[in-house]
Ligand SMILES: C[S@@+](CC[C@H](N)C(=O)[O-])C[C@H]1O[C@@H](n2cnc3c(N)ncnc32)[C@H](O)[C@@H]1O
């Protein structure tokens with residue numbers, strides 16, 4: 765059996781700044797590489813796989829302490845990598861494992877991820893090919909309510925996330941929520957950008 769090596773951009777501790785678990789202490793694992801190029805992506809530094817240092821699961825666990833209750837696997841697009849071995853080891857350490865994905869790849873049930881955040885993208889026609897616990901749409905100028913897949917998640921688990929630093933996006937999201945009370949939409953604010961942490 766081949767041992768999986770993960771191209772790592774960064775591993776850091778912070779508070780989960782987005783979605784349902786906002787405010788909880790987390791270790792973030794940011795993997796390199798992405799299959800999309802969103803015009804407003806705030807993480808373009810994560811695209812280059814060749815520049816990233818690769819770690820096996822064992823090396824990752826040894827190099828970083830994973831003290832926080834949550835682990836958020838993100839990127840880049842983390843579903844481009846076989847996450848099974850990493851998630852298994854994090855479960856051995858009693859971690860609650862979350863993933864941030866653009867939804868364009870399947871997520872094998874065997875990986876056993878505890879919480880799947882899908883943020884569908886205009887570049888992929890808002891395709892969703894994996895299960896989702898919450899949906900997080902970035903409200904850009906093109907975003908419309910018709911794009912939202914309410915059928916995939918429980919009521920109250922759709923976030924309209926403000927495109928960072930854009931007041932027009934905040935206003936548009938606010939209006940959509942207030943004008944559509946039956947949809948149980950939630951505003952998504954990137955806590956870390958407001959407060960100024962990683
Ligand atoms: C950088 S992405 C990495 C994970 C995955 N590739 C994805 O897009 O979901 C993490 C989260 O940041 C969001 N995001 C990226 N750029 C943003 C921006 N300028 N404003 C608000 N959210 C943004 C994405 O939609 C996603 O929910």
Ligand SMILES: Nc1nc2[nH]cc(C(=O)O)c2c(=O)[nH]1
Nearest residue numbers: 779780781782838864956962
């Ligand atoms: N604090 C903090 N919370 C986050 N939640 C999702 C993030 C991401 O980039 O995927 C992120 C991030 O970059 N920082």
Ligand code: SF4
Nearest residue numbers: 798800802805840866
């Ligand atoms: S899918 Fe995620 S990481 Fe990739 S470009 Fe879009 S926001 Fe950035």
Ligand SMILES: [Mg+2]
Nearest residue numbers: 806807838962
């Ligand atoms: Mg981020």
